[in-house]
Amino acid sequence: xxxxxxxxxxxxxxxxxxxxxxxxxxxxxxxxxxxxxxxxxxxxxxxxxxxxxxxxxxxxxxxxxxxxxxxxxxxxxxxxxxxxxxxxxxxxxxxxxxxxxxxxxxxxxxxxxxxxxxxxxxxxxxxxxxxxxxxxxxxxxxxxxxxxxxxxxxxxxxxxxxxxxxxxxxxxxxxxxxxxxxxxxxxxxxxxxxxxxxxxxxxxxxxxxxxxxxxxxxxxxxxxxxxxxxxxxxxxxxxxxxxxxxxxxxxxxxxxxxxxxxxxxxxxxxxxxxxxxxxxxxxxxxxxxxxxxxxxxxxxxxxxxxxxxxxxxxxxxxxxxxxxxxxxxxxxxxxxxxxxxxxxxxxxxxxxxxxxxxxxxxxxxxxxxxxxxxxxxxxxxxxxxxxxxxxxxxxxxxxxxxxxxxxxxxxxxxxxxxxxxxxxxxxxxxxxxxxxxxxxxxxxxxxxxxxxxxxxxxxxxxxxxxxxxxxxxxxxxxxxxxxxxxxxxxxxxxxxxxxxxxxxxxxxxxxxxxxxxxxxxxxxxxxxxxxxxxxxxxxxxxxxxxxxxxxx
Numbered sequence: 001x002x003x004x005x006x007x008x009x010x011x012x013x014x015x016x017x018x019x020x021x022x023x024x025x026x027x028x029x030x031x032x033x034x035x036x037x038x039x040x041x042x043x044x045x046x047x048x049x050x051x052x053x054x055x056x057x058x059x060x061x062x063x064x065x066x067x068x069x070x071x072x073x074x075x076x077x078x079x080x081x082x083x084x085x086x087x088x089x090x091x092x093x094x095x096x097x098x099x100x101x102x103x104x105x106x107x108x109x110x111x112x113x114x115x116x117x118x119x120x121x122x123x124x125x126x127x128x129x130x131x132x133x134x135x136x137x138x139x140x141x142x143x144x145x146x147x148x149x150x151x152x153x154x155x156x157x158x159x160x161x162x163x164x165x166x167x168x169x170x171x172x173x174x175x176x177x178x179x180x181x182x183x184x185x186x187x188x189x190x191x192x193x194x195x196x197x198x199x200x201x202x203x204x205x206x207x208x209x210x211x212x213x214x215x216x217x218x219x220x221x222x223x224x225x226x227x228x229x230x231x232x233x234x235x236x237x238x239x240x241x242x243x244x245x246x247x248x249x250x251x252x253x254x255x256x257x258x259x260x261x262x263x264x265x266x267x268x269x270x271x272x273x274x275x276x277x278x279x280x281x282x283x284x285x286x287x288x289x290x291x292x293x294x295x296x297x298x299x300x301x302x303x304x305x306x307x308x309x310x311x312x313x314x315x316x317x318x319x320x321x322x323x324x325x326x327x328x329x330x331x332x333x334x335x336x337x338x339x340x341x342x343x344x345x346x347x348x349x350x351x352x353x354x355x356x357x358x359x360x361x362x363x364x365x366x367x368x369x370x371x372x373x374x375x376x377x378x379x380x381x382x383x384x385x386x387x388x389x390x391x392x393x394x395x396x397x398x399x400x401x402x403x404x405x406x407x408x409x410x411x412x413x414x415x416x417x418x419x420x421x422x423x424x425x426x427x428x429x430x431x432x433x434x435x436x437x438x439x440x441x442x443x444x445x446x447x448x449x450x451x452x453x454x455x456x457x458x459x460x461x462x463x464x465x466x467x468x469x470x471x472x473x474x475x476x477x478x479x480x481x482x483x484x485x486x487x488x489x490x491x492x493x494x495x496x497x498x499x500x501x502x503x504x505x506x507x508x509x510x511x512x513x514x515x516x517x518x519x520x521x522x523x524x525x526x527x528x529x530x531x532x533x534x535x536x537x538x539x540x541x542x543x544x545x546x547x548x549x550x551x552x
Contacts, residue, residue, distance in 0.1 A: 001046060002131045004123065005039040006054045010116040014058035014256065017065065025061050030345055046413060047332040049132040049246070053124040055253035056329065063315045064346075083251070083282060086262035088232070091269045093156035099193060100200045100213060102240045103155050104247035104279035105264035107146060108231040108254045115226045117257060124253070128246060129214070134414075137192040139237035139246055140214030142202070146230035148221040151205025153232075154269070157198040165209040166219040176201075176212055185216050202234065210234075232264075241411075244279065248328035251280035284317065284325035289336040297340035299352055310346035311339070334411065369463055372546055373447045376465050379489045383482060385445040385467055390427025392449065393417035401529050402426050402503050407451050407459060420451040424466035425503070425541050429525070432470045433533035440537065441471030447546070466543040468525075470535060476508045479522040479540040483512060492549055503529060512544065519548030 008019050017025060019035055026033035031051070032043040042057060050056035086107035096103075113121070125141045133139040160177035167174060167183055176199045179186035192214050193199060202210040204221075211217040213236040224231065233250055237243045251261045261280070268275030291304035302310065308318040316339065317325040326333045333339065344352070377387060396406045396419035403422040412418035421427060424446045432442055445467040453459055467482055480496075487494050492514060499511040499521045509523025522542025530539060 001043045002052065002127060003041060003043050004052055004127055005036075005041045006057060007116055007120065008038055008040060010054050010120050011040060011058060013116075014055060015062050016067070017061055022061065025064065026057075028345075028348065029060060029064060046131065049128050049331060050249045050252070050329040052127045052131070053249070053253045054120040055256040056249065059252070059256050059329075060315070064313050066313065083261055083263045083280065085278075086264055088262075089152045089265045089267060090234070091152055091154050091267055092275060093154065093269045095157040095198070096155060096200050099157060099196075099198065100236050100238060102238065102243045103213075103234060103236045103266060104243045104277075105153075105232065105234045105266065106247055106251055106254075106280050107262040107264055108233065109146075109229070109260045109262065111229055111231055111254075111259050113226070113257055113259075118224065118226045121253075128249075132242070132246070133237070135192070136189050136214040138239055139235055139242045140192070141246065141250070142211045142213060142217055142222070142234045142236070143224050144210055144217070144221050144232045144234075145224055145228050146232045147228075148208075149204045149210065149232055150208070153205075153210065154203045155234075155236075156201060156203070156269075158201045160197055160199055163199065163201055163209070163212065165212075168217045168219050168222045170219055179212065179216060183216070189215050200236065244281070245328075245331045247280045248282070249331070251282065252327070252329040280328075282328055284327050285333075286319075286323040287326050287333060287336065287339065288322055289324050289339050290322070293336055294340050294343050297337065298344045298347065299355075300343070300347060302343075302347075307343070310343055313346040314342040316342060331411075369546060372549065373463060373465070375490070376486065376546065377445075377447055379486050380445045380447075380465070380467065383443075383485055385443045385482075388428065388431050388444050388446055389448065390421075390424070390431060390446060391417060392421055394419055394421050394426060394430075398430065398532075399423075399426050401532060405453055407453065422450055422452060423543060424448055424450060424464050425468065425543055428466055428468040428541065429529070429533055429535075429539065432468055432539065433535065436470075436534070436536065441469055441474070443467070443469045443471075463546040464543055465546055466541065468539060468541040470537060470539050472537045474524070474538040474540040476510075476522075476524050476540065479524070479542050480510070483520070483522050483542055483544070486544075487512075490549065499523060502526065514548055517548060520544035 019040060022040055023033045023035050026042055034041045044051045051060060088107055090103060090105050092103060121143065125143065129136045129140050161175055163176040164173050166172065167179060174183060180190045181187065200213050202213060204210060208221060209218045210221055235243045235246045254261050263278050263280065266277045266279060291307060295301055311318055311324065315327055315330060319325060324339060393409065395416050396408065399406045399419050399421065402425055406419040407422065408419050428444050428446055431444060435442060445465065447465050449461050450464050451459055451461055469478055495513045496510040497513055499509040501509060501521055503526055504523035505526055509521060511518050512520040520543050525539040525541055
């Protein structure tokens with residue numbers, strides 16, 4: 001988990017809670033905190049980027065205690081639904097779509113945070129981009145002195161050799177190419193931009209360079225001092241959702257330290273109305289919930305009308321309906337199960353007691369599908385296959401080699417594990433690719449859950465058995481022998497028909513049908529896939545849907 005150190009001097013400006021009490025308050029909130037002479041070190045969960053800021057941490061503590069949000073004396077639930085328009089515009093050129101397509105921004109006026117506040121802002125900027133922003137690749141934050149910016153801001157691209165400016169804390173101008181290859185910061189973050197001759201750039205109406213996102217700010221306008229009275233802040237990235245979330249978190253942070261936050265209009269330079277938006281947005285999100293579900297999950301018996309007493313301690317607002325309003329800085333609340341987690345924190349673990357009178361004991365019966373999986377696994381081992389287990393979440397690029405319709409997770413923290421597997425074969429071949437140097441043959445199998453999409457667009461879970469063999473003699477006949485041996489052992493009548501799966505070599509694959517329904521396939525893996533995994537020898541593989549074996 002990310003660890004962050006908050007200045008006690010700055011925290012005391014944001015919350016009346018004493019440093020000693022903050023440690024216990026953090027523990028009650030579900031966080032680990034350690035008190036040092038001048039700082040409070042807090043371990044923040046990865047799903048709460050708002051707590052990476054001193055303002056966000058103080059806000060959580062203050063609301064949990066039922067007091068005003070922060071130094072701005074904002075009572076809980078009294079934030080304006082809409083912010084004043086700053087009149088500032090960011091015009092986005094279509095050329096950035098292939099590099100870093102999304103941007104959000106905000107204007108902050110009446111800033112009076114001093115050196116401690118500026119240090120807290122810089123710390124949040126670095127922490128959120130390193131963790132939630134995946135080392136600036138997903139999102140990056142730029143902070144500028146608004147008084148040095150003129151007119152409309154243009155977000156466009158420039159050739160690496162044509163773009164030249166003085167990087168922050170430097171004395172001489174460098175081209176974008178020189179920054180990426182020679183400057184320490186440029187070399188550190190060069191990987192965040194795609195290969196090519198163009199880079200993104202922010203300019204004002206006079207042509208002054210503000211920054212080269214997400215690499216580095218320009219000197220002068222990007223060199224913010226504690227005396228700055230107004231700021232322009234941009235968030236660029238590859239995820240529109242992540243960009244919007246961080247812009248909203250920044251807006252809440254500045255409101256909590258007493259500054260005035262204004263919106264910025266984002267519009268496309270080609271006049272496309274779909275490219276126009278206004279950021280930030282303080283409009284709370286409505287999440288459907290059931291009081292019965294919350295009580296069952298937490299083990300409480302709280303009336304629906306009394307939930308406000310507890311959920312308000314977590315910054316959530318009940319409406320008297322079946323919806324709860326979630327503030328935009330709470331990016332971790334996706335459904336009512338997350339609300340149940342907040343309810344448990346609000347009630348307090350020490351206040352949850354087991355009721356032994358409602359415990360019921362009963363003897364269960366085995367799940368027929370699990371029983372079948374044990375039988376299938378037993379026969380697989382008799383055939384000389386070794387069992388392995390791969391992750392349910394996997395790389396969508398790798399999965400696309402086997403299935404064109406990957407099921408993406410909505411709020412993935414890592415691209416490598418951002419798609420739910422629709423086949424076991426991708427995981428098996430990945431494991432084989434990590435053991436190419438092992439003695440051959442390598443014969444593996446796996447039994448596990450996969451997600452499939454129906455023709456109506458619904459997603460359902462099924463249990464599959466899959467195998468893969470890496471060997472110089474691996475062939476269609478090898479794969480066929482595994483399938484036939486298993487089905488004959490299970491006494492299942494089947495038919496083999498032509499298979500057009502692109503993962504296999506044409507005319508070297510077959511589909512398995514039981515009672516006229518296709519339940520699986522097998523064959524020799526296509527050379528394109530072999531090349532992707534760098535296999536030096538042929539691979540044969542197959543997969544069966546256990547639910548289609550008609551044994552249950």
